[in-house]
Amino acid sequence: MVTPIDPTAAAFLLTENRSMPMHVGGLQLFEKPEGAGRNYGRELYESMRDVDEIAPLFLRRPHRSLTTAGQLVWVEDDEFDIEHHVRHNALPKPGRIRELLDLCGRIHGTRLAWERPLWEAYIIEGLRDSRVALYTKVHHALVDGVSAMRLVQSTLTPDPDLRDMPPPWDARTRRDRPPREPDDSGFGEISTQAMRTALGITAEAAGMPGALIKTLSRSVRNETSSVSLYAPRTIFNQKITSSRRFAAQDWPIERLRAISSATGTTINDVVLAMCGGAVRRYLLELDALPDTPLVAMVPVGLKAKESHIASTEGGNAVGSVMCRLGTDFVDPLDRLLDISASMNAGKEALAGMTSAQIMAMSALGQAPAIIAPILRVSGLVRPPYNLIISNVPGPRSTQYWNGAKLVGHYPLSIPINGMALNITCISYDGNLGFGLTGCRRTLPHLQRLLVHLDDEVKALEKAAGA
Template identity: 30%
Template sequence: MSERLRPRDLAFLATESTTPMHNAALEVFDPGDSGFDYDRLVSLIADRLAFVPRYRQRLQAVPGHLANPVWIDDADFDLGFHVRRSALPRPGSMEQLRELVARIASRPLDRSRPLWEVYFVEGLEGGRVAVLTKSHQVLVDGRETVDLGQVLLDTSPDVGDLGQDDDWRPREQPTPLTLALGALTDTVQRPLTAVNTLQSTGESVLRRLGAAGERAAEVAGTLSGRRTTSSSPIHQPLSQQRRFVAVRTALDDYNAIRRVHGGTVNDVILATVTGGLRAWLMTRSESLAGMRSIKAVVPMSVIDDELEATSLGTQIAGHVVQLPIAEVSPVVRLHQVSYAFQAHRDTGRAVSARRLAGMAGFAPTTFHALGSRVAADELRRGFDVSVTNVPGPQFPLYSGGARMIETYPVHPLLPDHALAIGVTSYDGGVFYGITADRDALPDADVLGQCLVEALDELKDSVSETRLRAPRGRKKATPKRGGRR
């Protein structure tokens, strides 16, 4: 029997009337002598698709909407449609690559096919290539289906022979009568099916009424000369187009800061985001007096049997924290962020970054996908921005024999949230991926630069602290300094 789409996932599809709800990951590789090219990537994906069978399935609606849509095998599955070749004018710069990523991220996926795409991008300066994977949120549930990017990476450049495709054959396509009878049977045998259908229908009606109400309010506000949207630069109506900003920093800097000031690497990253947002808002002449903090939701890995299990060995929960953007001192900002997370650590539910990154089969791309799902669930709590920080392996990974040298998450935007930030630490680097609405935040590049300057502020504070330390005496390491 085909698996039926859950109401939660159906809600993600309905949200796409205003914003594409897919996750993406941009990975930059150094092919070296590996021979990694488009054809080899196609062969690699053909080899690994058996590990993610959902990637060869599409959604099929049920006649009369008697039940939620079901996943069925795509009888016309075409790998060449999903794995695409692109190129930048040589030598392609990072700015050109970011613009290409923004255009691809702006386009919704074709719902008549399996909901994913992969782009192989050639022409980068230095002979590098990039791979952009793009998967819909309904595709990656973290239970049975992981992100395709998770199965394309190896810990060794030796991948063996490629091109050994499995013997997959699509199952027989269900007829409209079969789908209808299956819906009726599920309703009788599984009462929860009827509940899910009613829930999905009700949510769909409420979303349509809500959208109509918002449009009416906008018209009324326009006619009366009043603004109906928030004055915050982060809360804005979304267009269909995106901007993408990539920022690369060094993990050693974060470790040096936490050793002197305490806290964890996660605390330092969140303090850097806080300082970056503060400086960016100041460049826009925004008054911080009435905006003392920015409310962020930070998806975190926890041990909690009451939450939905994931294939990562933990559950994912949203932790809400106030980012103190009005605070002038970068060190005080760090201590305030660290204090906000200490309560979470003291619960005993938190999973350390080192343990999380060391779990068998763990991959940042899947965690980022789950993090964006958690952020969507937390909309009712009224946060300003989502920040998903994922600790990745501190050793090189390879795809088709080519070494991955950079990795940037590309998160979807939520309704009326013009900004989302993803962070991945990997092989000595900390990589920020900033997704922004193209019209609402035309200065997203400035935010990227402000993040770098905020980190520099914290680095300078380390030097100043060391200079102030009495001679002949080592500065004591804070108790929490050993945590990642």
């Protein structure tokens, strides 16, 4: 069966190159169920491999030829080999989390071949605490980051005794799962979906010229909006290689909530302040901190009924805000308050627009990050922003996969030329898991950012009296 590939998905395929794989990933850590034997990892792998019927999404591969007039289409892989996609790995001794993250970083830097469906899954054992890990990656042309997480979550259940949970690629995977629990810790419910939808919006949307003038006017005055004109050049904003480094850790949401309550800010603001302070410390160590504050692209969700900001559309509006990270402030509380003011100003700017205008302005702000790598001018022009900080809300309650308890959930994302660092978070069971994906060569000692993030939490707690 031949299916056309939409323009956005085709763009993800065509802009991909050896140094810039365009897939998203996820790392999950599981505790073995009670009574699991020594061969549990092998049995888990075999249960994922021995699937009778593969879901159609996982059989698709890209194709173009004279018969398709050179256009990219999806075709079904008639030589599908499950053992190529589902793999079994073990860590070298001593089997620390460090070895696990290093392995995931190396796998994440490898492109998915067009000759096969664009996904892979790895059962990884050998951790010295006997936990088992699952790393998955899916091409961005097939699903976006949020959809990829939801596919993985579709296999989870709050019932520790349920044993009939097939993997996402099994055609039996339940489609009648309960809706995903809402979460109040995320920046927005959609990260890349805003970009995908915005690319299809035309200028006939009502009020678009006015929204454009408003957005650009704020940008020229260096006020927060969907477009940034004042992001400094940093070591993050240069050409990258295909080699990846991955760092991950989580923090209790209650610690972040205590800081937000004590300072009158949001949990989102606290997370951004953690990142801003950590990036400041990291760049100071490398003697590479610019005088002007770094700018992060932050996906946001504007809940009209929960905020006191009027929205012409009602319901939920999604878009992106270019937030100043306060890296020019020494005091962590000053940084947090400046970030909070920047985010509030950005939300207010978006709240006066329709959903179509919000998504179009967000796409405008992100366009230079997409176009610069295509034109090979990354690092030669001022970056539209310095890094991406996004969030994918996850389950609030403890989840299980065929009796195995999920104890860690971390996303891996896509660095691109001119944007060597991507920080993505996912909330789960009272914790907020940070996944830092960066170019191994461009950003030395990336794992130091985890130490700095923890230092920033402590500094914010002390400054806020939380």
